Structure formats: structure tokens, C-alpha cells
Amino acid sequence: MPARLSRTLAAIATTVALAVTAPVASAAEQAPADQHFTGTLADGATWIADVPGNWNGTLLLFSHGFGPTVAQDAPSAAARTALLAEGYALSGSSYDPNGSMWALNSAERDQFATLDAFAGTVGRPSRTIAVGQSMGGLVNAQIARDGAGRVDGALGLCGLVAGGTDLDNYQLDAEHTLARLLLPGEQVKLTGFATQEEAAAIADRLTAAVTAAQTTPQGRARIALAAAYLNLADWAPGQDRPAPTDFEGQEQQQYAWLAQGLLSFIEGGRYAVEQSAGGNNSWNKGVSYAALLAGSAHAPQVHALYRAAGLSLRTDLAALTASADVVADPAAVRTAQRTSSAGQGLSVPLLDVHTTADNLVPVEQESAFAARVEASDDAGLLRQAYVERQGHCAFTTAETLAAVHAIDRRITAGHWGNVAEPGTLQRSALALNLDGAAYLPYRPDALTVGRTATRHSH
Template identity: 35%
Template sequence: MQWTTDSVSPGRSAAPRRHARPYRHVGVALSAIAGLVLGLCGAVAAHAEDLIEEPISLSGQLANGTAYAITVPANWTGTLVMDADLRSATNAEGRWLAEQGYAVASRSRDVTDWDVGGGSRDLIELKGIFVDAVGIEPATTIVTGRSLGGLVSRDALNTFGEEFDGGIPMCGGGSGLVGMWNHRLDASFVLDVLVGGGGAIELVRITDQSAADAALGSLVDQAMATPEGRARVALAGAIGGVSGRPGGAPEPADDDYATRLQTTASTLKLLLLRRSVLEQTAGGNMSWNAGVDYTHQFETSGQTAMAEALYSEAGLDLSADLATLAGAERISADVGAVEWARTSGVYDGTLEMPVLSVFTDTDPRAALSELRAYEETVAAAGSSEMLRQVVVDRSGHCSFTAAEFVAALDALMERIETGEWGDRATPEALNARAAALQAETTIVLGTPAYYTVSDIPPFPRLFTSDMLLPGLDGREGIPVTAEVTDESGALTLTVAEFGTGVELVRTGTAPDRWRFSGELPTITVTDSRNAAQAAGGGWATSGQSTAFVSGANVVGADHFGWDPRVIDSRPGVTAGDRSETAMDGGNGLAVPSTLATATDEGRRGASVLGAGLFLDVPVGTPEGAYTAAVTVSLFPVD
């Protein structure tokens, strides 16, 4: 479609943009004859518009007491916009939606709160109420939400995909509930250890929320009073992905450390906000940092410059502080709380419909790297073609203009109709679309600020619904011990419960590394499910390692890789790709890496798997006995 801005005179209100799709009328019996079905579609659509002669406004409570509101304009075009939070009918967005013929159904978060799965179920119940009240099932249903509502909308799209034709989740939630709170734990842990000496704050399992918030705020203020403390605030911000861009302001200069640091400090004070409510809802603590390599997380944060500069000014040893973090007592999660989260705000990435995800460049409650987390989760599920993500050049929590939302909605509607994204989701196209939509209405929509952002750092604490839990689920993992010497020696991997050792021997030396190699203990997967149980699916195995730790010294899990193979090769069973180490541009076993997969054809019986192991130890690594744990996980796949 070619957009022009002079098709409607300024001050005129245009007719609604009718993204036409056939209505589905409740109770209409459809003939099995194809020709008659096609004839009925058009007839029902025409009749449906006649049924909505006056605006409809409904409010009430869902079964759990959640308040809801429904509005249907007289010119309803058949599209229902569902919002995970109560939406105003009188602000610019609400008036534009009514003008353009969109029905809206929204609900309050007051009852479900952090129960993200409960929020998704609320939306399904609300859609049923809409259909019963209006008498017509919408031709198109879009779900949207912001902040916690963004989490709910993503969860609803993932869990109840058949109920929605598209989605616009906004501002945060891209990493899911566990990943988001793990990342928040990281920054507060750094402050607690390096500024408070450890144990100064209730970081998890909070018994007094007000006291915990006050203690964190006091710790930040204490740190900001000294050069050493300010350096550690910068380190906490980098590890926690906290931006230094103030709300409602442009990006400060790269070396404007005063502005960036003050903003970082203000954001750090919010990191424990309402954690106790989450823990009460989940039945425990869902966050952990056992096995987390904070040196690697800092180095890959994309935010190292300010911390390095402030450490230098303060005369502090950054490496020593990172070593202190490596040796600090870590935090474990409550298994039950994590299992609860798997079905309430943690995604597997499957999308059955187009989704346009929108972020602000800087949000004090959600790192922009969550965009990367959502992208990776969706890609792992094979749904990348359904997803497009865009960023608004603005700082603040969910600080979008109406122009940005309506442009996203209009572009998504075209994607649903045409089946193709084309260039509709580019920043340039969305800004042009917003301008065109503004020219067609007297409602002031504000200024769009979509822009192209580059160099978004990876999200360090990604956790999806099928991902293994380090040290949880009662699985002890495979203990790995490495004895590193400066000149020569052997590396031995001992598998405690297997009763044999895996010896890694030096197989190569390069100017920057020592390489040790060996073999993973044989893994056997036995599948005796019947056809009904497997439902046409197969299985997959993956492995992940924690960092190698020796006292205060760490060799990251991204330096440890494998080369999987199927020992008893047969059709339908495929070895995973080689996982290269960080020294060759890979992530190693720091992230879940596929060992093997099986289709329905190859899954039955016993499959014997192995893998060559290799550890790249940087030259100059301090001597010591290094210990890590490798966990191999098995799960069914569709």
C-alpha cells in the first residue's frame, strides 16, 4: 500500500481503515458445500455490521473477581483488541481505536498480579464474555499489553495461540519471568557483596519488602558517596544491564559519567521492588546465581567503559573485585517456584501468529537486551518468521506515544491480511505510517520515534520453559575437575556417580591458549513410548556447563565445548552441532547446546550418544584445581 498524507484534509476525520476479514457469527450453521460456505461468509459479514447499531459499553468482574471493561463502537469492523491491563476509552489511543472501528476488551491486573499464567487465562475468559455479550465472534483478535501486561500478552500468545491472530507486546518481558528476575538479582548481588560485604540485604526470600527496599537504597547512597563506591555502582549497572540514559532525556555523551552514573544509581534502587509479592505468588524464590560467571557477564555487557574508567580513577583493582564476586557464596532457587514459573511467564518461543514486539531504547525496569532474549527464544522454536521487533528512541518505562501504538497495530493488521511482513515493521515505515494515520484524524497522537538500534548486547540469563536448571530438579550434574599447570600436565574429568574418570590431555598449544581434549561419558537415550504418547514427535538432548572455578579464579563455561556424535548411527537420530568456545567466536557450553535429536522415525529403542570434549584454557591462567558441573538433559519435542 502506498501511503500519502494529503488524501484527507487537515481537520477531517477519515472513515475507519477497514481491515476486512469475514465475521464468524455465533450459532450460524455452515453447509458442507464449498460454494455455499463462501456465499455465507459475505452474507454473515454484512449482517454482522447491521447488528452493531449503537456503541456497546460493558463492565463487570471475571470469576476470580478481576475487573474488566468492553467497548464496541457502532462502526465495529470485526477486530477485537484485547489488553492485559485496563485500557482507557478516553485517551488518544482509546478514542482512535473507537474512531477506527476497533472493539476493545481489557482487564485489571489487580487480582492476578505476578501470576502471569493467571493473567493469560483471564484474557481467554474475557474473550468468551465478549462473544456471549456481543453475539459475534471477532474476525480478528489482537492481544497487547505493557510492563507486566507485556509479560501476560507474550505468555497468552505462547500458551493460547489458537485464540489470537496477532500480538503487540510492549516494553519488557522479553526474557520471561525467571530471566528478568535473575538479571535483577545479578546487579543487587554485586552491590551486596562489594559494598555491603555480603548479607547486608535480603536479596531473595524477602520477609520485609519495605526494609529490603530501604536497605538497597541506603547501600546505593553509601556507595555513591565515595569514588570506590561509585566504581562499584558502575560495575553493578554493567553486570545488571542497567542503562545510564535518564528518563525523558536524550542519550548522554559516552563519557558523561556523572549523568550516566546518577541514572544507574537511581535504577539500582528499584531492583527489589515487589519481589516479595512475586515470591508469595510463586511459592518461593525463582532466582539463582550459582555457577554464573560474572567476569564473562561484565565483559560481554557492552557497558564496560564507564566501570573501567571509574575503577581506574578510584585506584581500585577491577580484576580483584571480579575475583571477589567469583568466590562469594551464591544463591540457589526453590525448585517449586521455578517449576511454577515454567507455566506462568516463561516461554518456549512457539508463535502461531505474527507478533510485533515494541521496546523503548531505555527502560529502568527492563534491559534492552531482553529484546535479544525474546528473539533467541522464538528462533530456537523455529518461529522467527512470525516475529518482528522494533525500538523507540525514548527513555522511560513504557513511555510510548499513541502514534507509535496505532502505527504498530495498523502494520500488524496488514501483515495478518497479506501473510507477509515486507518492510512494514521497519522504523522508517512505521514512522511514515504514524504520520499518515495522524493526517487522517483530528485526535492528537503524538510524535513517533521508531529508530534503528545496533549493538544490543546479549541477554546473559536466558531461561526458557524447556531449559535445564543448573543445580536444580535434584540433578547433581557431572562434576568436572581441572588441574591446570603453567608448563605441562594433564586435565582429568571425574564423573562421580559413573565411577570412572575422563582424562583430558593437552592436544595443542597456541599463542593464546592451551587446549585439552577428552570424551564425554556415553549417554544412552531409551524411548519406549507408544505412538499415542509420542504424538508424532521425537526427543532432544542438550548439555550445559557451569564455569570452572578454583578459589577466586574462573575459566568460563564458554571456554568449554563439545563435538557431539551418534555412536550407533541410524536414520532419524542426528547429532547436534559442534559448540565452539569463546576463543573461536562461540558460546561453548555456557548456553544449552544440543547433543542429539530424534524424529518420530528414529526415536524408538536405545540411542547411544557421545561427544568429544575440549577446553581452551587462556595462557597465563593461574594454577589450581578447577571445578565445574555439566548437566545433560532429555526432553520430548513435537
């Protein structure tokens, strides 16, 4: 064999041997690894971030809802997994851990500080989308108002966008109704709780009164009146939606919400809001409970149940108005207006998504928010979409991702087009083949609240 051919064959053999024996890197080893970051802000708040190896350059800044001040960067574990898989980076803060769980005094500031921390630690994103859920939806609306140059767009999920004072006022109306009509003669403290335990005890007392009242037609009529003031949905989990004229069925489902501990959440929330505001920011002195009911979408139900029970609605409404004597602390109202309101304007596009039967943050809050945005001449920046489902923040992962994609496309295009239309969102969500979707055309009723923070009683 010629020497040249021999050397060539030997080289080929060596190459083949190396090809067979050399370790081959797996796809996981070749792909950049996901990274998790954490840090502490100036006020003691913590921030976290998750950055996928295939980061697409977009950061989602997540504002979490009411509860323990623990940093979160996604609305759910399933949404986090799906968003990271799509290349989105995620970040969010705890808010100031030293104050109230109604952390509106620090939340927006801490979220902006989180953006700075992310940029200094990870790098500056090419695009930032603010996302907020529940109470964090209110924070998110503030960011959409104030965040020009820092965020490019915003997505609100089940947001408490009517603000803290509207919330406490319509809840006070419902609490006043339950206390005055179901516990006549008792002096039930409804504001100014000294401790969380005091708030919990009042919630237990009112819940027991509701449970007892449900056993009589008169009690059920009065529960329906309180539910109207609470803007409480009449479609509860695990049940079929009652017909528009099935007034008894509507009340039974409103009672189901109340019996499941809703009042405990309301009273605990009031304690936290008052902690944050430095006093009571709600009032009912001077409120006409007849006029308030007349503006409620639930008025026909209330009238029908009162007639069936043989009760005088006029007498009860007059008693509620005459005994309404709660006066707000003006300083607390001013503080809540400064820290716990939104809707005075928008500086970036905002898409709000809400379930149609939300027991904790009524979908009617979106009507109040839209009116304020429109009054600021920023209606063109706002779109609102609705999911037909019972429960607070009860979105599927597909619905959440479709909403993220919609605001992302709005930022890219510079105009809304049809990206936030219910049909587009539904098709986008179903195309993900995840866990279903129920976007639909919907227009919420007006929020039953009857007064504004700028015209409160002293």
C-alpha cells in the same frame, strides 16, 4: 383559482411547513452509540469491553502490566480514545484478584476467558489482535504462542518477554553487588521476603547505600558494576544522551534511575514473583561474576571507572563470585518456567515494540526473546521495532496506533512486507498528526544474565 391548483399549492405549503418545523436528528443521534460492558469470570476476575458505535469488527484484547489486578482494555486513556475513534473494540481482564500482582498463574487463562465472554455478550469479532504492555507483554507473548484459532496476531509493548526467572536472576546479580560491595560485613537478605514491608525495607537500605556511594569515585565504579549486571540504561529522563566514551556521564544517569526509586520497584516485584512461584526462583551460586561482566555491553565503562578510582576490579569480582551462595527452590523454578516464561514458539505473527532506554524492562530482553523464538524455528512470525526514548512504556499515542496498524496490515496481507520496518512505522505514526514519533533502526545488545532456568543450581 382552479380547485386543482389550489389543492396543489396547499399541499406544497403544508410540506414546507413540516420541513421547517419537524425536528432534525443530529449526527450524534443518528450514529450508533458506543457501549461499555463488564462481567465476572469463573476465578473472580473482572473483564471489561468498550465497543464503538462504528465498530470495524476487530477486537483488541489488552493484557495489562504489573500492578493492582484491575481490568484494563487499553495501554493509556489517550490510546483508548484514538482506537475507539478508529472503530476498534477493546477488551481485557483484571486477572485473578485473589493472588499475587505477578498474576501469571491466571492471566493467560483469564484473557482467553475474556474472549469467550466478549463473544457471548457482544458477538464474535471478525479479527482479534492481542496487545500486551510490560508484564502484560509477557502474557501477550504466551497468547501469541498458544492462541492459534483464537487470536490472529499480537502486539507487544515494552514487554517483559525474557520471563520471570531471567528477570529475578539479573536483578539478584545487581542486588548482590550492591549489598556485598557497598555494605561489607552486613547480612542483607535478598530473597525469600516474608512480607511486602520486608522487601521495602531492603530496598530502602540498598538505595541509601547507593546514595552514599555516589559521593566517591570508588562508590561510583561499584554502582556502574551493579548497573551492568542490571542491564540498566545509561540515558535517564530529562537528560541528554551521554557520549559512548563519557563513562562518568553514563554512570551519573544510571545513578539517576536508581535514586528515583528503582530498587523499591525491584524488591516489591521480587516479593510478588516469589508469591506467584511459591518460593525463590533465582540463584547465583556457581555464577562467575567476571564472566558475567565480560558479556556485558557496559564492560568498558566499568573497567574505565575502576581504573579512574584506583580500585581492583579483579578483587571485587572474585569477592562477588566467592560470596554468591543463593540457591533456588527447584519447585519455584519449575513453576516460574511453566507460568512466567515465553518464547518457546509462536503460532501467530507478533510485533514487539520497545523503547531503547527502558529502566524497568531493559530493551536487551528482546534479544533473549528473539533467540528463543528463533530456536523454535518461528523467527518468521516475529518482528521487533524500537523507539528512541527514555523510560518504561513511554510511547506516544501515535507510536502505539502505528504499531496497531502494522500488525493489522500484517494479518490482512499474510506476510510482513515492510509494515514493521522503522521507516514505515515512523511515517505511519507521523501521518496521524498526533503527538510525534521516534521509531529508528536499532539492535539491542545481549541480555546479561549468565544462566538459564533449565540449568539452575540446587
